[in-house]
Amino acid sequence: MFEYYDVAGTTGVILIVVTYFLLQTERMRSNSLMYSVSNAVGATLILFSLYFEFNLSAFLIEFFWLLISIIGIVRYFSRLNSVSA
Numbered sequence: 001m002f003e004y005y006d007v008a009g010t011t012g013v014i015l016i017v018v019t020y021f022l023l024q025t026e027r028m029r030s031n032s033l034m035y036s037v038s039n040a041v042g043a044t045l046i047l048f049s050l051y052f053e054f055n056l057s058a059f060l061i062e063f064f065w066l067l068i069s070i071i072g073i074v075r076y077f078s079r080l081n082s083v084s085a
Contacts (some may be wrong), residue, residue, distance in 0.1 A: 009049025036072030
């Protein structure tokens with residue numbers, strides 16, 4: 001039976017896979033805000049599901065995926081500020 005946290009985790013997986021597909025088909029750029037936000041949201045949803053069904057290796061990859069995505073978001077806004085300055 002699918003629980004609400006399974007739906008959240010599956011949604012996160014779909015979001016990350018679609019984002020990666022868009023990157024590989026050149027419909028999204030890796031330095032775009034949407035790329036980093038999509039990855040961050042996807043990783044957060046997967047981490048949420050892991051709270052209920054913990055798996056250390058899955059937790060570690062999603063934790064670092066989220067951190068790297070946050071770095072991308074910060075860099076995006078840093079570039080935006082340096083262009084407008």
